[in-house]
Amino acid sequence: MNPDWTVIDGLQYSAWSREIFEQMHAGGLTAVHVTVAYHETTRETLTRLGEWNARFEAFPELIRPVYNPDDIAKAKTEGRVGIIFGAQNCSPIEDEIRLVEIMRRLGLMIMQLTYNNQSLLACGCYEDEDSGLTRFGKQVIREMNRVGMVIDMSHSAERSTLEAIAHSEQPVIISHANPSHFHPALRNKSNKVVDAIAANEGLLGFSLYPFHLKNGPQCSLDEFCDMVAWTADRMGVDRIGFGSDLCQQQPQTVLEWMRNGRWSKAMDFGEGSSNNAGWPDPLAWFANSSDFPGIAAALMARGFSDEEMAKIMGGNWVALLTRVAQPRDTTGPSKEDAA
């Protein structure tokens, strides 16, 4: 793998440890978008961020925070993996529009509007009926645009996703999902959504979560490369990246928290089922972050050029974040500027 590339994994949620951070280094990762909240309230999200500060103190030679897109280049220079904070749900802002700016100041660079269910903002991909963006949702989208927080519709339903793209003044992303054309999971995205993301100059991060892949854990690297090639043709090579959805060493209780939060009395099985309630078996060719070079080699063998690979492996993520998540001067012009 070309060491000059900036390599970004656009979604992970593991039981973080020295071993896992060392695997990121072994895999040549420059930065990783990590999930800090699924159903956490505002207050609980602060505890999650505090836990990350504890990791930054414990492993200063391995990781560093990414508060702004420029910090990714710093991570590369320093030889540390940059940690990009994101939420898979809007629970960190509760019902308060002003918390968007507060959370952005704390480094939350990416936020999903929904996680599977209806939220205060929009509809999730597992609801029966999608009534689109809510009144609050429309305001939050513009506030996210204003303060430089990326709108992620990975777990959202189709109408809500298309409406978010139309309402946003900035590109919208799908950080971790695959085209339904490749595998028709509820979490994967129709051609209509794929095309809308491309047209709005957003980004699709390819998921390596077996439930999102044809043949599940048996999906071959060749089949995965087929999907990447198809999507590159459809969306353009500037619109794709990785969002592996890697969840390492998490117990079943964490999977149940992700799926059930505090909303369900009955057990909800998400992409699984009562007969298949656990974590899926891992792919043979992607057990952890150290396997990225193997995927890159397969894509190059498939015919992607070095320049194209630099974009797919992370350059597109950097360009997207630099455009959308740059910190804005939200305090308005000074007297001098206005003069």
Place this chain on the structure above:
Amino acid sequence: MNPDWTVIDGLQYSAWSREIFEQMHAGGLTAVHVTVAYHETTRETLTRLGEWNARFEAFPELIRPVYNPDDIAKAKTEGRVGIIFGAQNCSPIEDEIRLVEIMRRLGLMIMQLTYNNQSLLACGCYEDEDSGLTRFGKQVIREMNRVGMVIDMSHSAERSTLEAIAHSEQPVIISHANPSHFHPALRNKSNKVVDAIAANEGLLGFSLYPFHLKNGPQCSLDEFCDMVAWTADRMGVDRIGFGSDLCQQQPQTVLEWMRNGRWSKAMDFGEGSSNNAGWPDPLAWFANSSDFPGIAAALMARGFSDEEMAKIMGGNWVALLTRVAQPRDTTGPSKEDAA
């Protein structure tokens, strides 16, 4: 008043409005330390910070946030008043050591360890018995040192204050109180505390709250200047500044919130009494921020030089904040630094 001075008021808590911000401009203020929390929980503190963001959006030509000491010089250049966030109590960090760093990232530059009562950290000045710093309190002090948050003991009891000074690796301040030598209010500070603050290179901000002054609302500007002169002699001219404790246009309910929070079923009257339960009458010579030039003129007439006045009016505050509240790189050295 010399327009080259950086003028800082080290404590205000008013019903913020355009009028009040314009009075700050009329008074030549460069920056003001404002209270964002008395008894607010972590979650409630975020709402208070969000309300400040709303003010920064509404009045961009008048005010700007001060996240770091360097922002004070920017405020001066821009002709906007810098707003320095502080808490008068440790309620914003609840029982969680990691919230110190989170709150500092949100701009909380100054925090009192107690507000009149016993807290999780130390003892307040209205308790009968002061058992000094708690186990949590000692850890929080070192964490505040580490992340660059100033320790303020304005409302703390004597033993706790002296122990905080001894335990801290950075100077400790009294943002708003006067020497008991001038007026023996419970909130004012003994010679022992005054001397300890001076010896640790901290800062005492003179209060203009009538309950902290000899003769209350009838205190004359001459008497106030006597106190400043006495304190300058005792502590040194580098160790003093202003912390007016100005509370403009606040209703009685706010005074009751400050005094009672959620802890008291009976009405607590703080520095007042059941016969004197309201806000004190204002001083004739200090109704709002626009009156600072008059105080400065009186002090110059008393014999303070321009150089000394530059320190007292704000230079000492800038030096203290620059030394204590500089943002630290809390993520440790990078590989490169370590090499």
